[in-house]
Amino acid sequence: MPFAFLDRVIESDEDRLVAVRSLTAGEDYLRDHFEGFPVMPGVLMVETMAQACRELLARRGHEGWVLGEARGVRFNSLVRPGQTLRVEVRLRTMDSDRAEFQGSGEVLDPGTVQGASAVTGRLVLRPVRLDNAPSAEAR
Amino acid sequence: MRWLWIDRIVDLAAGERLRAIKHVSLAEEHLFVTPAGVPVMPASLIIEGMAQTAGLLVGHAGGFREKVLLAKIQRATLDREATPGCTLMYEATLTRMDPQGASCNGTVHLRADDEFVPIGTVDLLFTHLDHARSDEVFGNTNFVFGESFRTLLRLSGIEPPEATA
Numbered sequence: 001m002p003f004a005f006l007d008r009v010i011e012s013d014e015d016r017l018v019a020v021r022s023l024t025a026g027e028d029y030l031r032d033h034f035e036g037f038p039v040m041p042g043v044l045m046v047e048t049m050a051q052a053c054r055e056l057l058a059r060r061g062h063e064g065w066v067l068g069e070a071r072g073v074r075f076n077s078l079v080r081p082g083q084t085l086r087v088e089v090r091l092r093t094m095d096s097d098r099a100e101f102q103g104s105g106e107v108l109d110p111g112t113v114q115g116a117s118a119v120t121g122r123l124v125l126r127p128v129r130l131d132n133a134p135s136a137e138a139r
Numbered sequence: 140m141r142w143l144w145i146d147r148i149v150d151l152a153a154g155e156r157l158r159a160i161k162h163v164s165l166a167e168e169h170l171f172v173t174p175a176g177v178p179v180m181p182a183s184l185i186i187e188g189m190a191q192t193a194g195l196l197v198g199h200a201g202g203f204r205e206k207v208l209l210a211k212i213q214r215a216t217l218d219r220e221a222t223p224g225c226t227l228m229y230e231a232t233l234t235r236m237d238p239q240g241a242s243c244n245g246t247v248h249l250r251a252d253d254e255f256v257p258i259g260t261v262d263l264l265f266t267h268l269d270h271a272r273s274d275e276v277f278g279n280t281n282f283v284f285g286e287s288f289r290t291l292l293r294l295s296g297i298e299p300p301e302a303t304a
Binding site for chain 2 (some may be wrong): 015023028029031032033034035041042043046047049056063067070071075128129130131
């Protein structure tokens with residue numbers, strides 16, 4: 001399964017991006033999270049917001065940045081199969097090695113455009129740092 | 140993609156501390172490939188590894204009676220990427236536990252060659268689901284600690300909770 005959590009970008013401008021990710025009952029990890037009680041893991045809400053941040057940065061010419069920090073991320077509602085997570089990220093500050101975003105997500109029932117808050121928090125993306133890759137000697 | 144983000148519990152001080160490891164393999168399908176072509180483990184899943192480590196610590200401290208759910212990432216900071224061939228070690232310390240939930244502080248270590256080096260911290264807040272949402276009925280089965288976790292606990296030499304399904 002590709003680790004892709006944006007089904008579609010709904011809106012975007014220079015500093016803001018809105019995207020959706022629908023949860024389907026057939027996703028493998030829902031067998032474990034949880035057995036008989038499938039809900040979207042909270043960290044996948046974070047991943048959805050992080051991928052929205054990465055997409056916004058890519059549109060600004062910064063490819064491949066990764067999540068480096070998450071602060072004050074609250075999980076407010078469960079997202080169940082058949083529902084959709086709609087995330088919105090806003091770029092707050094940015095320099096050469098750090099982009100700070102405010103993110104939020106709401107859970108939508110089928111056919112609705114507004115729902116309850118599912119997640120809120122601040123995310124920081126940064127360029128990839130590979131200092132700890134195994135050395136040739138160790139391999 | 141299954142939902143188990145630790146491979147082995149390496150030690151447990153009940154009610155205090157739990158350490159677990161996770162190998163990073165090129166065979167895993169969740170890796171993010173950077174523009175330079177290097178696959179790295181997504182930070183969100185490293186946070187989940189710590190959440191599972193800390194969640195097991197909290198669950199074990201409560202006799203696995205509570206449905207332990209991640210409620211808040213207070214703060215997570217990760218300074219380096221984990222690449223295939225590396226091993227992650229999660230060390231979670233219980234800082235608070237009461238009927239409503241628990242808090243844990245965690246340190247993430249990465250071993251690329253011989254030694255583990257710290258690469259970040261993850262501080263988490265958990266809720267006990269039946270207390271937090273007392274208006275909803277979630278049943279007697281503790282679905283949070285399912286068969287995957289019971290297998291992990293057995294393989295780590297820790298008595299798992301009985302299946303309640």
